[in-house]
Amino acid sequence: MTALLSHPERVRLLGLTDPAAIEELRRASFDRTTATVGDTVHYRGLIELSNRCALDCLYCGIRRSNRELVRYGLDRAEAIEAALFCAEAGYGSCVLQAGERRDEAFIAFVADLVAEIRDRSRSDRLPDGLGITLSLGEQSLATYRRWRAAGAHRYLLRIETSNPALFATIHPPEQSFASRLQALDDLRAAGFQVGTGVMIGLPGQTLDDLAADIGFYAERDIDMIGMGPYLHSAGGALPEQAMMARDALLTLALNMIAVTRLSLPDLNIAATTALQALVEDGRERGIRFGANVTMPNATPRRVRPQYQLYDGKPCLDEGSLECRGCLERRVTTAGRRVGWDQWGDSPHARRRR
Numbered sequence: 627m628t629a630l631l632s633h634p635e636r637v638r639l640l641g642l643t644d645p646a647a648i649e650e651l652r653r654a655s656f657d658r659t660t661a662t663v664g665d666t667v668h669y670r671g672l673i674e675l676s677n678r679c680a681l682d683c684l685y686c687g688i689r690r691s692n693r694e695l696v697r698y699g700l701d702r703a704e705a706i707e708a709a710l711f712c713a714e715a716g717y718g719s720c721v722l723q724a725g726e727r728r729d730e731a732f733i734a735f736v737a738d739l740v741a742e743i744r745d746r747s748r749s750d751r752l753p754d755g756l757g758i759t760l761s762l763g764e765q766s767l768a769t770y771r772r773w774r775a776a777g778a779h780r781y782l783l784r785i786e787t788s789n790p791a792l793f794a795t796i797h798p799p800e801q802s803f804a805s806r807l808q809a810l811d812d813l814r815a816a817g818f819q820v821g822t823g824v825m826i827g828l829p830g831q832t833l834d835d836l837a838a839d840i841g842f843y844a845e846r847d848i849d850m851i852g853m854g855p856y857l858h859s860a861g862g863a864l865p866e867q868a869m870m871a872r873d874a875l876l877t878l879a880l881n882m883i884a885v886t887r888l889s890l891p892d893l894n895i896a897a898t899t900a901l902q903a904l905v906e907d908g909r910e911r912g913i914r915f916g917a918n919v920t921m922p923n924a925t926p927r928r929v930r931p932q933y934q935l936y937d938g939k940p941c942l943d944e945g946s947l948e949c950r951g952c953l954e955r956r957v958t959t960a961g962r963r964v965g966w967d968q969w970g971d972s973p974h975a976r977r978r979r
């Protein structure tokens with residue numbers, strides 16, 4: 627897949643700060659979104675299965691060395707109940723996310739869960755059952771194959787940054803860029819629609835890096851993108867001052883969504899929760915800048931406070947039903963409608979089939 631904008635053009639647009647110029651970029655991206663993926667925004671109910679994690683990413687609040695955290699794992703019944711809520715609420719699909727673990731017990735738990743959810747969520751409205759996206763980190767090709775066979779069909783694995791030197795500054799030495807690339811290859815080999823993304827505003831990240839990230843999405847023929855601002859996390863290991871000033875960060879994050887859309891028009895791009903952590907109407911803004919997917923939280927409220935990858939995560943006190951309505955208002959405010967009861971694969975992924 628070739629990106630429609632050149633690298634220097636992407637750098638220029640990412641750096642826009644003049645409000646009139648930004649509005650022109652936003653408008654172009656919003657219109658391109660309507661033309662390529664339509665005027666609906668698809669929901670993916672986010673189910674945060676567990677905050678247990680074997681990794682130690684420096685930016686992340688649930689990293690292994692954060693000892694302050696009470697660790698939890700939803701049991702089978704709770705996870706299935708959350709997924710069936712998504713199906714009944716009309717979401718069309720869900721995302722099962724958790725910290726990274728590679729033990730057989732966890733792998734088998736997920737495989738069983740996926741099969742059970744697909745089976746029990748079938749209805750007249752959803753003849754194929756609930757769509758299932760996994761976001762469970764780097765796993766072996768065999769594990770990816772097993773989860774794909776169980777019935778999951780999309781997988782999110784962010785590269786975090788496509789600059790290997792920058793990647794090395796935000797991860798411990800044992801977490802390698804090369805193995806992340808291998809995992810992205812393996813996901814494709816296992817037959818998943820592959821989603822990736824980066825954090826925007828990482829300490830030391832340049833506009834050139836972000837423009838190259840879009841080149842990376844193109845080279846790897848990515849189907850869907852989840853990107854959000856880098857936010858400080860009290861449980862992480864990076865200094866608070868490393869976070870960009872909020873206004874500049876918001877501008878950059880929204881510009882990045884628009885420039886990605888204009889470069890790769892037929893992908894699904896998420897308006898992520900981190901945007902709403904940065905500013906109250908962040909997700910609406912993301913949609914106005916070209917996003918066409920959003921992830922209402924569908925995790926039982928009881929454990930939501932224990933799954934904080936960054937500070938200021940919204941929706942901690944709300945129940946899943948409240949997020950459903952709240953987010954629908956946000957989507958409508960942004961000039962879109964919700965694509966109820968659909969898996970909502972990107973046109974890019976549909977063409978591959």
Ligand code: 5AD
Pocket residue numbers: 685686687784786824825854855856857858859862900935936937
């Ligand atoms: N700020 C923003 N995003 C974060 N993530 C983890 N920690 C942070 C943070 N401090 C994102 C990473 C990861 C995804 C699940 O959450 O990009 O891939």
Ligand code: FES
Pocket residue numbers: 922923940941944948949950952953
């Ligand atoms: Fe959860 Fe608004 S989206 S309360």
